[in-house]
Structure formats: structure tokens, C-alpha cells
Amino acid sequence: MNDTTQKRNTMEIVKANLAKRYAREQRFRAYGIAAISLGMMFLLMLFISIIGNGYGAFMQTYVKLDIEFTADRIDPEGTRTEDALSAGNYGGLVKDSLKRMFPNVKKRTPKKQLYGLASSGAAYQLRKMVMDNPDLIGTTQSIWVTADDDVDMLVKGHIDRTLPEADRRMNDSQISWIERLEKEGRIEKRFNITFFTAGDSREPELAGIWGAAVGSIYTLLVTLALSFPIGVATAVYLEEFAPCNKWTDIIEVNINNLAAVPSIVFGLLGLAVFINFFGLPRSAPVVGGLVLTLMTLPTIIIASRAALKSVPPSIREAALGVGASKMQTITHHVLPLAMPGMLTGTIIGMAQALGETAPLLMIGMVAFIVDIPGGAFDPSTVLPVQIYLWADSPERAFVEKTSAAIMVLLGFLIMMNAIAVILRKRFERRW
């Protein structure tokens, strides 16, 4: 009797508390959803702003010019040798063509502005055409050439035509020429291949991301080639072979500390050691790779040790039990099982390295480099530094290039993280 009443009491107490417990759970869930929503909102804002700013850079304005390939301009001596062809005055051809279209422009300044409608890159384009096919000399062709960045900006609507003349980058006559060209169907926006194939340039319409991307690739290759084997070897030694003593404790603490050292310090170290002491070239991916290796090593070591620790001891015992040596146990069983974790750690480290800017500024990878690097010892820059450089440039056209470069960098990062996920899924094993 007493027992049952007590039981009822317990049940009542539990029930009374139940509502409160559920409410707490609900509230907790709401907090979680709110936090995630906030995060997603910021992410969305980031993406909208970057894509909104940057998508324009994937298109480039072109102007159709009727180019008369006069022998006078290209090869006055008529030798037709390669040297002579390459020395021709191709800029003159562009100017001639514009002059023919707008014969009324007579004064010096407006003339200069008129010639400025086409990019300085147009001359290179024409030279290449003639070099490839000298038969063009003497003919007249309609050719689409890259427009100047100001024209590009006007066409894309980044220059407000309604503003008073003094407040805009282009005066009324420039705009009237462009409007005439537009009317004649001589202005067109096309996919901007240059952006994906060229190196940096002072002219926004000629600037591309490829140089920086190649620099990043070389830098990351050096980083990967050094940090993965060193990191994994260190982790395996510390986890499997090292005796437990004061020294290994000190090493462990130091590795963890290393992970927290500001990256600029690694840059200074790289400058002092690799460039000043070992005399490696400045601005080179090899030095960048070495510096980033120092930076990524702790990440890889810590992740690899965690991966090794997570391999169940029963697997080691099984291998040892059938007579595998310690080394065989590690290479045949432990490492393959730890590999997904190690690879994930490595890719996360690589992604960090890809986005790293500060230490690379210290070793001179911030230089203005036009050529696409041909190897790890050539001067180059990397994607994040390129973004930094463009963000710092005054031309309006670099604003969209900056955002576009950010998109490319994010693309690389997303790709790397996707690879990490795929690897993890692929090698994942249950035991």
C-alpha cells in the first residue's frame, strides 16, 4: 500500500518535470537552429557579395575593328623574316583603323583617347595573327580585339553615363564613340579566356589568374611533397615507436605549440633561414612551400596521431598474434586503417596552406609577376596574394577581378574539401 503510493508519487514527480525537460530540449534545439541559420545567412551574404561583384569578370568586352594589314606598317622592307614581322608596328594598325572610323577626331588629346578604346593587348593579338599567317599582309579583316578596361566598365554599366561629365572617368565624346560602335554592332561581351590563361598585368583587361594559380600549385606541391611524408613519419614514430619519457612529452608539447604560432613568424623564419642563409631564390614557390611545410606539419602530425590512435588495438593484436613483426603490423594494418584520417588532416592542412598570405609576403611572393612560372624556382605569386594585390589596385576593373579571383580560390578550396570527404568515404572501414 505504502509502496504503491510512493510509486505514484515518483511517477507524478517525473511527469511534472517532464514538461520542463522537454521545454529545455526544445529551447536547446531552437538555439542550435538559430546559430546555424545565422551562420548560413553570413555565408550566403558572403557568396552573394562575391559572386555579385565578381561574375562580371568572367566576361570581357571586345571591339570589332576593320584592320588593314598594310605592309608599310608591318614590314616596310618587305623581307618577311620572322624578326621583321615581329618588330612591326601593330599598334599603328589599330590606330589606323580607329582613325578611319572616326575621321573627325583631330586634336591630340581626343586622338589619344580614341586610340585608348582598344586595349594595348590588341597589338599583340594582331602580331600573333600575322606571325602565324604572313599571307594576311595586304588584306583587310574584321577582327574582334580586346577593349580597354574603361570601355569594359562602361559597357558593363559600372560607369554611370548620367553623371556630370567631370565626375566620370569617360568624357562625353568617348561615350559617344562607344555608343556609335555599339549601334554598329561592333561591341560585344564574350567569355573572358584571358582571365584564366594570363598572368598578372597592369592592364586589368589583360590580367589573369593563371600565373597565381600555377604559383599556388607549385607551392602546394612542394608543401605536400615535404609535409605529408615528414608528418606521417613523425606521427608513426611518436605514436608507435617512441618510448614514453620526458623527451617525447617535450616534443609533443612543442608540436602542439607550433600549431599555434602566428604564420607571419614562419614567414620571417623562412626569410632568415631559406633565403638569407641557404640562399634560395626570393619569391620562389620552393621557399613558399618550405615555409608552408613548417606551418602545415603540426596540423598533419596531430591529425595523423589521432588517426593512428583510433585504430583499434584488437587489429594490432590480431596481426602480432599471427606473427607479423611490428613494422609489418604498422605498414600492413595500422597505416591503411589510419590513412583516411591522415589524408583528411593533410588536405585540411593543404587548404590552410592554399589560403595562407602573410608568410608569403615575407619571402617576396608579393612581387608583380607577369610571366607564368615554369617551375618551383621561378618567381611567382599565389592566389591569396594575387587577391591582395588586386584588391589594392585603384582601377575599377580590378574590383571585379578581385572577387573573381576569390571565387577561383574558393573553388579550389571546395574541390580540396570535396576530395577529403570522398577519400574519407572511400577508405572508411568499420570494424
Place this chain on the structure above:
Amino acid sequence: MDNVATAEHTDFEENTIAHTSDMGHSTATVSRDVRKTVGDIEAENPRMICRGVNVHYGDKHAIKDVSVDLGKNEVLAMIGPSGCGKSTFLRCLNRMNDTIDDCHVTGSISIDEQDIYDKSMDVVPLRAQVGMVFQKPNPFPKSIYDNIAYGPRIHGLVEDKEELDHLVEGSLRKAGLWAEVSDRLAQPGTGLSGGQQQRLCIARTIAVSPEVILMDEPCSALDPIATAKVEELIDELRENYTIAIVTHSMQQAARVSQRTAYFHLGDLIEVGSTEQIFNMPRHQLTEDYITGRFG
């Protein structure tokens, strides 16, 4: 059988002498609270001989002066309350304890007149000779075939694929698993049921043709039907192997073993034929354990 005759039920007394064997060589003398083993520690036809084995985990004295033989074609069951050191002792027999940093083993354990803790002894061939089956089935996360083939491969036991196929089939047959898995050798061993996994582990052990098989509670993670199968298997294996099995189930010990050793807090209290241990234990502690007064 001197030491058998003098055995008394007066436990908790301190003994200072070690056992003497028929061969006449006496082993290390040990003092402190070591209990003298009751019963016949020797087997008729010994395969492994342990004398005066002591194991320390750091300061903890986990095995205290244990001497016992493993007889050829015989199953030795080790029973006792948990934490009494059964696993520790078993793991000494193939030096599995080497992997534990602060574990120190003294005394002599010999196979073929060779002390396995001798400096000249290589653990790799030893572990091929003295195989082990663990408490939790632990197949490699590889195919069934590769699970069995791994040992022969690393030891170079086979010349070609055909021979290996043969060995894999033979091992699986001996473990009574062939009929169940012959059509899915390429599938992962981890996908089998618990009992099948444990028999796979036994097959893996057999594949390197050991002479002694150590089993540490091989059935504790299995259901009764799988347990019955493994027990049956152990009985069959006895024909060709020397087996030591740790078990917490006295029924199991009674069913599969010929000799039984009872451990208590690191001491080997009593050894004898299984029949004798279960029907008329000589030591009070053994009797208490068997009759279920503790454990």
C-alpha cells in the same frame, strides 16, 4: 608426486618454497605471500613448460610464481575470478605482453627446450608457433580470403597462388567455416556474424600451422549456438594442437578441457585433471569458486 601429497587446505599461509619437478631441477625460490600450487603441475607429455613465472605491471604483481605444463594434444582450461591474471599468464606464453610497456616477466617458459624469453628468441616465429585467438573476434578489415592468407603470406609458407588457395580452404575447413563462406571468400571478414568471425580468427591462427593455440575467452562475445560450434571445434583441434583456453564459464571448462588450472589473485591455486577439479577440488578456494561461492 611429493608436492601433491603435502598439499593442504590451509590457505592464507605463507609459503616460501617453490615446486620441484620430477626432473629434479628446482626453480626460482620465491618468498612473500605466494601460495603453493596444489595438484600436479606437470603434464604427461608436455609441450610448453612454465616454471616460476612472475609478471609485474609496474609495481603490481599480477602473476605470482606460477608453474604449469601445457600437455600435447590436451586442452588446458584456466579459470578463476576476473582480474586474477588468467589473460596475463596466457599472454606470456606467446610474449604478447611485450607490447605493454611496463610489463615485466621473469621465470622460465620453454617450448622445445628453448626459453621463449631468452634473448636469442625471436618473437615472430614464436608467435607463428604459438598462435592466439582473442576474446573479441578481431578479423582484419579485409576479405575472408585475405584474412586467412595474411599469415602464410608474411611467413612465406606458400610458393604460389594454388598452394595458398589450398591452404585457405584447408584452414577454413578445419575451422568448420568452409561450407558457410566458400562462395563469398572475397567479401569482408567483418561482415560475418560474431560466431563466424571467431571461427575465422581460429582459421587464421591455424593457417600458419602453429603447435600451440592460446584462446582468451573465445566465446564470451558469442551466443550459445555459436559457442557450441566453437567448443566442438576446440575438441577437434585437440587432435593436432596443444591448446590453452581461458574461460569464465565453468561449464565450458568442464566440456572442452582435459586439465584445469584455477587462478586466484595472481596465484595458481590448483591444477589437475578437469574431472578431479570439478568433482573433488582439493583446495578450499577452488571449491568455493566451483561451487559458486564467489567469482
